[in-house]
Amino acid sequence: MNYRYIxxxxxxxxxxxxxxxxxxxxxxxxxxxxxxxxxxxxxxISLPFKNIGADIVVQRAEKRSLDSxxxxxxxxxxxxxxxxQILSVQDMEKLxxxxxxxxxxxxxxxxxxxxxxxxxxxxxxxxxPSLGPIKxxxxxxxxxxxxxxxxxxxxxxxxKFHKIKAGDTFTIGGRSFNVVGLLEIKEGxxxxxxxxxxxxxxxxxxxxxxxxxxxxxxxxxKNPAQIDEIKTQISKTLSGVTVTSSDSFLExxxxxxxxxxxxxxxxxxVALAGAIFLIIKTMVGNLVxxxxxxxxxxxxxxxxxxxxxxxxxxxxxQAIMGGIAGIAAGYLISYLLGYLSIPxxxxxxxxxxxxxAKIAExxxxxxxxxVSFSAGLTAAALALSLFAGGLASYFMGRRMSKMKPxxxxxxx
Amino acid sequence: xxxxxILIGANLSKRFDDLEVVKDVSLIIKEGEFVSLVGKSGxxxxxxxxxxxxxxxxxxxxxxxxxxxxxxxxxxxxxxxxREHVGFIFQSFNLIPxxxxxxxxxxxxxxxxxxxxxxQDRALELLNQMEMGHRTEHLPAALSGxxxxxxxxxxxxxxxxxxxFADEPTGNLDSATGDAIMAILSELHKKQGMTMLMVTHAxxxxxxxxxxxxxxxxxxxx
Numbered sequence: 001m002n003y004r005y006i007x008x009x010x011x012x013x014x015x016x017x018x019x020x021x022x023x024x025x026x027x028x029x030x031x032x033x034x035x036x037x038x039x040x041x042x043x044x045i046s047l048p049f050k051n052i053g054a055d056i057v058v059q060r061a062e063k064r065s066l067d068s069x070x071x072x073x074x075x076x077x078x079x080x081x082x083x084x085q086i087l088s089v090q091d092m093e094k095l096x097x098x099x100x101x102x103x104x105x106x107x108x109x110x111x112x113x114x115x116x117x118x119x120x121x122x123x124x125x126x127x128x129p130s131l132g133p134i135k136x137x138x139x140x141x142x143x144x145x146x147x148x149x150x151x152x153x154x155x156x157x158x159x160k161f162h163k164i165k166a167g168d169t170f171t172i173g174g175r176s177f178n179v180v181g182l183l184e185i186k187e188g189x190x191x192x193x194x195x196x197x198x199x200x201x202x203x204x205x206x207x208x209x210x211x212x213x214x215x216x217x218x219x220x221x222k223n224p225a226q227i228d229e230i231k232t233q234i235s236k237t238l239s240g241v242t243v244t245s246s247d248s249f250l251e252x253x254x255x256x257x258x259x260x261x262x263x264x265x266x267x268x269x270v271a272l273a274g275a276i277f278l279i280i281k282t283m284v285g286n287l288v289x290x291x292x293x294x295x296x297x298x299x300x301x302x303x304x305x306x307x308x309x310x311x312x313x314x315x316x317x318q319a320i321m322g323g324i325a326g327i328a329a330g331y332l333i334s335y336l337l338g339y340l341s342i343p344x345x346x347x348x349x350x351x352x353x354x355x356x357a358k359i360a361e362x363x364x365x366x367x368x369x370x371v372s373f374s375a376g377l378t379a380a381a382l383a384l385s386l387f388a389g390g391l392a393s394y395f396m397g398r399r400m401s402k403m404k405p406x407x408x409x410x411x412x
Numbered sequence: 413x414x415x416x417x418i419l420i421g422a423n424l425s426k427r428f429d430d431l432e433v434v435k436d437v438s439l440i441i442k443e444g445e446f447v448s449l450v451g452k453s454g455x456x457x458x459x460x461x462x463x464x465x466x467x468x469x470x471x472x473x474x475x476x477x478x479x480x481x482x483x484x485x486x487x488x489x490x491x492x493x494x495r496e497h498v499g500f501i502f503q504s505f506n507l508i509p510x511x512x513x514x515x516x517x518x519x520x521x522x523x524x525x526x527x528x529x530x531x532q533d534r535a536l537e538l539l540n541q542m543e544m545g546h547r548t549e550h551l552p553a554a555l556s557g558x559x560x561x562x563x564x565x566x567x568x569x570x571x572x573x574x575x576x577f578a579d580e581p582t583g584n585l586d587s588a589t590g591d592a593i594m595a596i597l598s599e600l601h602k603k604q605g606m607t608m609l610m611v612t613h614a615x616x617x618x619x620x621x622x623x624x625x626x627x628x629x630x631x632x633x634x
Contacts (some may be wrong), residue, residue: 006510012510162627164471295520296506299467300567301495303488306523404487 001313009314016286017318020279024322024388025329028381031268032330035377037337038264040369046246047367048191048350053073053131054218055227057191057350058095058234060085060241076113078121078173080204081352083242084109084215094237095217097346098129100230102222105132106214109352112173119158120352121172123203123214131194132303136183142166143181149202152177156184158195165175172196173206191350244350265273276388283315287399297406308397315389315396323385327378331371338371417476418443418575418607424473426456431457434470435630441575441609446601448610448618451627457611458579460627464609465498465577466490478574495520499568501597503580505560507552507567513559514539514548517566538566542596558589565596569606570597576600578610582617595621 010017062082080086087106095104108123124133126146137145141156143166152172154164159182164170168179177198185193204213216260221227231243287294297307419441426434433456441447449457462468464475466482467490474483478497482490494500507516517535539548542562552560561581568576578597582590598620600606610621618624626634 004515004528005522008515010512292506295510296508298487298491299494299500299502299506300520301491301498301571302520302523303489303491306491401487404468406462 001309003313005310006313006317010317016289017321018332019282020286020315020318021322023275023282023352024319024385025326027279027388028323028326028385029329029333030271030275031382031384032377033328033333033337034264034268034271036334036371036374037369038370039374039377040334040338040354043370043372044367047370049246049324051186052133052135052189052218053220054375055221055224055236055245056231057244058087058217058238058241059083059215059244059350060087060091063240065387068203075099078110078112078208080207080215081109081111086209086213086215087217087241089212090240091238092214092217094218095234098233098237100222100226101219101235103129103131103220105129105134105218106200107133107218108200108207108214109216110203110207118353119172119196120194121198121203121206122192122197122352123145123200123206124151124197125200131220132216133197134187136192136197139183139186141182141184142401143179146180146197146199149199149205150177151180152196152198152202153181153183154179155193155195156182158311165267170196172198175202175206177202191352212346217269220329222387230377231288272384273387276391279388280392280395284395287396287403291403294400294403295405295407298403299374304397304401307400308393311396312390312393313398315393319385319389320382321390323382326385327381331373338369341368416442416444418445418478419464419609420474420476421460422474422476424460424463424470424475426459426463426468427471433630434463436473437627437630437632438473439464439625439632441607443574443607444601444605445623446598446606446608446610446621447623447625448621449625449627450483450612450615450618453613455627456630457613457627459581461577461609461611465500466493495523495571495588497571497574499571499573499576500577501561501564501568501578501581503583505552505557505564507560507563509552512549512551513544513555513563516552516563518571519567521572534570535566538569539563542566556584556589558592561585561589561593562596565593565600569600575607575609578608580612581610582612582614590617 049057062085092106095101105125105128107125110123112119112121121134124136126134128134128238136153140153143153145153152170152209154170159165159179162170164179166179169176170179171177183197200214204211207213221230227245227247231245234241234243294307298304415439421437421439424437425432426433437460449460451457459468463470464477466475466477466485474481479492480493482493485493498543506597508519511519514532514535517538518531521531521534536545536548539545542565544559544562544566547555547559552563555563581597582593585593596615597608597610601608608621610618612618624634625632
């Protein structure tokens with residue numbers, strides 16, 4: 001293989017090179033963008049759970065009631081959400097017996113209704129590991145997270161609406177709380193997006209029930225691949241509970257989110273195969289144009305394998321250029337698509353706000369597609385472009401080896 | 413076989429479908445001999461040259477070149493044989509348009525393991541010999557017909573061939589340029605003892621050679 005010759009052929013036949021490079025680039029760009037966007041959708045859907053570090057959430061809905069969208073006329077003061085009734089001590093003990101669970105944290109979600117509207121209040125176990133709603137303390141914008149009873153942290157928009165600052169006091173359920181900090185809810189964290197966060201003991205006291213009352217359990221798995229298996233086990237062990245995971249978001253979403261990672265791979269490979277077919281057709285077609293050159297090379301003593309190596313060098317060079325251009329274009333397209341916000345509908349049981357509040361945006365949060373660079377996808381794309389080059393070289397070699405120098409030179 | 417016989421063609425025939433282009437031709441070329449093959453267009457002289465140089469296999473007969481029988485050899489074996497023992501000069505020059513003059517000259521050396529400097533040194537030496545030292549970096553498109561043929565001659569000599577086959581080397585050139593090319597070929601033969609087989613339809617040019625073989629309707633007539 002002579003690199004000088006390869007470079008000169010590529011440089012002098014710019015049009016031919018451009019067509020080949022563009023062909024590979026289009027195929028690779030499709031491959032990269034479909035897979036990158038699909039992966040971003042998968043990540044977007046997993047964000048609500050990922051942001052709170054949980055794999056599974058266990059709740060118990062009110063038996064007799066579905067959230068019909070109409071507020072009961074008599075509902076005033078602190079109460080449990082329809083979808084979050086108390087999980088008993090027995091329920092929690094049964095959960096602990098299920099193997100495969102790495103960590104478990106409980107919280108108490110409350111609603112308070114008054115003349116001004118409603119508040120969502122999350123009672124957080126301050127002693128818990130970094131799992132569940134305690135994760136919100138990482139998103140503090142001002143002040144600190146509560147350290148003892150009587151302290152609360154407010155979500156910034158809620159605080160602004162009620163004109164409350166860090167250091168003020170705020171009344172919840174007739175009790176006064178010191179506002180020790182403000183926090184901003186991270187994009188896609190609607191599972192933990194309450195208006196007020198306070199110590200679990202305070203929430204339990206506001207509800208006025210038993211001391212150990214909780215209504216949401218957040219579970220972290222030892223092996224995330226066992227989620228489906230453990231979900232089934234929980235449903236069998238605890239009757240009447242709802243068990244949700246990232247898949248619950250997937251089920252609610254249509255369109256691109258339905259493209260599983262395997263399906264997107266198939267779609268992108270089909271697109272790439274189409275592009276490779278066109279590239280091979282073009283490159284093999286170029287051989288006719290280059291038959292004079294091949295005849296000369298054979299006449300002056302180049303063997304078919306010498307010529308094949310040379311053509312392979314040119315093809316691989318074009319494949320690499322096309323591959324790099326395709327990867328760049330693919331990520332550019334993906335990042336541009338990442339500027340689009342996609343709605344991530346929240347399953348009813350995970351929606352912290354009452355459905356009858358008719359605040360659509362709280363139940364269907366939008367998330368910007370979290371497109372990110374993947375070394376694996378990049379390597380796969382580059383390998384595929386080289387494979388395309390190798391395939392084209394193989395077919396060119398087969399065609400070229402059948403050419404006899406005298407047949408070519410006789411035509412000249 | 414006599415040691416001085418560099419090329420032997422015995423009872424060579426070549427048939428394309430129903431047409432027999434070369435008919436039972438036998439000839440011997442001795443080392444250092446300059447032979448011209450002359451005849452009208454279509455008489456089979458270029459086909460005979462192709463058979464003798466290993467570019468084409470005969471339908472019948474035998475070719476022994478530099479002591480090795482090349483009839484029946486595979487395309488790959490023939491290519492290697494041409495690389496080591498044979499030089500070609502074509503009527504239409506057959507230079508690679510993307511390569512410079514010196515790169516075209518060095519073309520037969522590209523598949524051989526050697527440094528680029530070594531290839532370039534050898535190519536420049538031959539181009540200087542062809543009085544083309546000032547045009548080494550030019551592409552064929554920037555060269556005149558005579559210059560292109562000088563580059564082609566240099567390319568034919570790069571591998572120190574045992575024999576050079578020239579197919580109508582002046583066919584695409586005006587008479588003055590043609591004469592200059594013939595002078596180069598003649599000098600190569602006389603000064604370097606190069607063995608040459610030249611195909612031409614011009615009897616005047618053919619007479620430059622030591623021996624003239626005439627062909628008519630696929631047969632050698634003298």
